[in-house]
Amino acid sequence: MAGPEVLSVQGESPATAADPTAAVAGSSAASQRWPQLIPIAQLVAVVLGVFAIIWNQQQTTDNLRKELSAEITRVETGLRAEFSNEIGGLRTEFSNEIGGLRTEFSNEIGGLRAAVAENGQRLARIEGFLGIGIPDAAPE
Numbered sequence: 001m002a003g004p005e006v007l008s009v010q011g012e013s014p015a016t017a018a019d020p021t022a023a024v025a026g027s028s029a030a031s032q033r034w035p036q037l038i039p040i041a042q043l044v045a046v047v048l049g050v051f052a053i054i055w056n057q058q059q060t061t062d063n064l065r066k067e068l069s070a071e072i073t074r075v076e077t078g079l080r081a082e083f084s085n086e087i088g089g090l091r092t093e094f095s096n097e098i099g100g101l102r103t104e105f106s107n108e109i110g111g112l113r114a115a116v117a118e119n120g121q122r123l124a125r126i127e128g129f130l131g132i133g134i135p136d137a138a139p140e
Contacts (some may be wrong), residue, residue, distance in 0.1 A: 127133030 124133070
């Protein structure tokens with residue numbers, strides 16, 4: 001082999017094939033013109049990654065907040081219903097108890113009134129027998 005071998009694409013003549021040294025020189029010329037391009041691209045990738053992480057965390061936080069709010073609402077609704085049922089039961093129980101006490105009190109008062117009336121009649125008979133006391137007014 002006297003000279004460098006030239007690789008060619010099928011259908012392309014060796015005379016029109018691109019010179020490999022020219023391709024390397026062209027790429028190094030581009031890298032010399034834009035030496036800060038790679039660090040800028042890396043910085044952009046890092047910034048986009050940070051934004052993606054922040055966005056993901058925000059979405060996760062929002063979803064957790066929604067789930068927690070729904071759970072709190074569900075528990076609160078259940079507790080309110082349970083509390084309402086308990087209060088209703090206590091009201092019924094107290095109402096029945098108070099009704100029973102009123103009936104008992106009314107019966108006791110009725111008994112006391114009858115006893116007072118009976119004792120008043122006895123006292124009037126005793127006073128009449130002894131001749132003391134003031135006669136009752138005639139009923140109207």
